[in-house]
Amino acid sequence: xxxxxxxxxxxxxxxSEMSALANKHHAVNLAQGFPDNEIDIRLKNFLAQATxxxxxxxxxxxxxxxxxxxxxxxxxxRKLPILIDKENITIIPGATYGIYxxxxxxxxxxxxxxxxxxCYDSYVPSIEMxxxxxxxxxxxxxxxxxxxxxxxxxxxxxxxxIVNSPHNPTGKVWTKESLEKLYSYIKDKDIIVIxxxxxxxxxxxxxxxxxxxxxxxxxKRSICIYSFGKMFHATGWKIGYIFAEEELSxxxxxxxxxxxxxxxxxxQRALAKYLEVFDVVENKRIMQNKRDLFFDLMxxxxxxxxxxxxxxxxxLGKFTNIKPKMTDKEFAxxxxxxxxxxxxxxxxxxxxxKNTGTVRFCFxxxxxxxxxAVENLRNL
Numbered sequence: 001x002x003x004x005x006x007x008x009x010x011x012x013x014x015x016s017e018m019s020a021l022a023n024k025h026h027a028v029n030l031a032q033g034f035p036d037n038e039i040d041i042r043l044k045n046f047l048a049q050a051t052x053x054x055x056x057x058x059x060x061x062x063x064x065x066x067x068x069x070x071x072x073x074x075x076x077x078r079k080l081p082i083l084i085d086k087e088n089i090t091i092i093p094g095a096t097y098g099i100y101x102x103x104x105x106x107x108x109x110x111x112x113x114x115x116x117x118x119c120y121d122s123y124v125p126s127i128e129m130x131x132x133x134x135x136x137x138x139x140x141x142x143x144x145x146x147x148x149x150x151x152x153x154x155x156x157x158x159x160x161x162i163v164n165s166p167h168n169p170t171g172k173v174w175t176k177e178s179l180e181k182l183y184s185y186i187k188d189k190d191i192i193v194i195x196x197x198x199x200x201x202x203x204x205x206x207x208x209x210x211x212x213x214x215x216x217x218x219x220k221r222s223i224c225i226y227s228f229g230k231m232f233h234a235t236g237w238k239i240g241y242i243f244a245e246e247e248l249s250x251x252x253x254x255x256x257x258x259x260x261x262x263x264x265x266x267x268q269r270a271l272a273k274y275l276e277v278f279d280v281v282e283n284k285r286i287m288q289n290k291r292d293l294f295f296d297l298m299x300x301x302x303x304x305x306x307x308x309x310x311x312x313x314x315x316l317g318k319f320t321n322i323k324p325k326m327t328d329k330e331f332a333x334x335x336x337x338x339x340x341x342x343x344x345x346x347x348x349x350x351x352x353x354k355n356t357g358t359v360r361f362c363f364x365x366x367x368x369x370x371x372x373a374v375e376n377l378r379n380l
Contacts, residue, residue, distance in 0.1 A: 007125035014121065014348035018332065022342035028373040031332075031342040033168070033313045035233040035364045042277060043232060046270035055269040059262045061253055063091025063241070067272035071241060074275050080208045088249050090256065093263045094238035095198045098225040100126040101259060102194050102242070103160070105223075105252045107132040111159035116145060118349030118356075120168050120196065132159070136351060143170040145178075151185055160192045163212070166199040169349050169360040170316055171309025173203055179215045186221075192248070193218060198227035198240070201280060203311040204288040213243055220245055223252065228271050230313075232278070233364065239263055239271065287364065291315065294363035297374040313364035316346060320357040322380050327355040335359075341376045 010017075018031040029036075055064075062068060068089050075082040092098045099122060107113060109131035115123050117138045127134045137153050140146050163182070165174035182193070195212040203209055212218040224243040229235040244252055294315060295308050304318040323331050328345035336342040346356040363370060 007128040008351065009121065009125035009128075014344055018336065018342050018344055021333065021336045025337050025340060027336045027340040027342045028369060028376060029342045030361045030363070030365065030369075030373055031336075031344050033362050033364065034235045035313075035366075036369055037233070037366050039232060039234045040274070043234065043270060043274045046273040047266055049273075050266035050269035053269075055266045057265060059091075059265050059268055061257050061261060062087075062089065063263065064265065064268035064272055067091060067268045067275075070272050070275040078209070078280075080210070080214060082211055082213050082243070084213065084243050088243055088245055090242050090244070090249060090253060091263050091268060092225075092240050092242055092256065093260055094229065095196065095225050095227040095240040096122050096126075097238075097260070098223075098240055098242050099123065099162070099194065099196065100130070101252060101256050102223045102225065103127055103130045103132060104259075105248070105255045106192050106194075107159050110157065112155060112157040114150070114153050114158060114161040116150075116163070117351065118143075118169055118346055119162070120164065121348060123162055124351055133157070134351065138350075138354075139170075143167070143172055147181060147185070154185065154189065154191070158189065158191055160194055161186070162194045162196065164196040165210070166203055166309075166311025168199070168312055169314050169344070169346060171312045171314055173207055173310040174210055176210050176214070179210060179212060179218060182212075183215060183218050187217065191221070193222040195222055195224045197224055198230045199312040200226060201231050201283060202287050202313065204284070204291060204308070205310070207310055219243075221248075223248055231283075232271070232274065237264075237267055237271075239267055287313075290363050290365070290367070290370065293367065294361065294370050294374075297370065298361075298377070301374060301377040302380045303377065313362050315361045315363055316358045317361060318358050328357060328359055329353070329355075332359055339376050339380065341373045 015032045022029040068086050071089050072086045075084050103126050112133045112135045113127045114135045117136050124134045135153050137149050200209045212222045227240040298305050302322050309315045319331050328347050332343050332345040343359040346358040347353045
């Protein structure tokens with residue numbers, strides 16, 4: 001059969017490739033962004049309870065009413081509250097789906113979408129599969145946005161911009177000033193913001209999430225995307241939610257209802273109950289301790305890691321003093337095979353697979369996993 005390829009992405013994602021390589025060579029997997037510890041037993045019990053209580057049929061299009069209600073309360077109780085009406089929340093089957101559905105909602109064939117690179121690898125295929133054209137703005141060497149480059153990327157065809165904070169793969173976090181700057185460039189233009197905020201609770205060192213929904217004007221033209229998988233370290237549950245004001249919420253649901261309509265019902269009820277007992281401060285403390293342990297131990301290796309990640313599951317490190325002639329992809333493969341530690345080459349987050357001299361580590365692992373990985377890296 002003659003089937004045309006629908007996007008410019010890889011046939012096999014780098015995450016699948018490196019995890020398969022890790023399994024083949026029995027390497028410690030610091031590549032794919034998933035924790036290797038058990039989820040909270042209370043969440044497991046809530047799921048079992050939900051099925052026993054017969055939450056097994058379709059939920060409304062918007063989501064389980066208790067989950068929607070508890071999300072509204074949860075976000076109002078943040079240290080920096082996000083005030084969101086229940087009517088503007090929609091439950092979705094994972095954040096990657098949310099990004100795709102948001103793009104399906106807002107772009108027409110030939111519309112341009114600005115993407116800041118490095119970026120999560122689903123953005124570009126999602127744009128292309130929806131008939132859009134990705135326009136790339138590469139972050140500076142310190143992974144900060146050059147606003148002049150952003151301004152130059154805006155054209156009459158620009159329909160959207162995708163932002164991501166905390167950022168995957170760099171761990172950078174947007175500030176209030178960043179959001180104000182973003183608004184200043186798009187306020188007189190018909191540009192919608194898709195804000196990937198899936199690591200919203202994983203921001204460290206007394207920093208807090210600055211969501212586009214904190215900005216009184218940006219929230220009117222934004223779709224914010226969140227992930228319970230990242231919130232509760234249960235990535236296989238594949239459930240998330242979006243925020244959008246009335247017009248964008250209605251448009252999103254018009255598309256969403258014909259793609260999946262609703263999300264796994266017992267899981268929604270379990271998440272709703274778990275939100276009532278979830279300790280945000282303790283969750284943040286545990287993950288920050290993992291980041292600090294990883295950072296401190298990595299100082300005993302030849303990798304160059306000068307700054308701790310501000311947020312997310314991830315830390316970048318330079319390897320050019322170890323294998324200066326290798327590309328980051330070659331180095332990641334070599335390290336997996338020879339030293340039994342699997343990483344992600346940062347080039348995978350660029351559309352042209354630009355060699356960066358850096359690799360991405362996932363530190364969202366058990367303490368013994370982190371220690372074992374670093375033991376393998378000390379003898380480089």
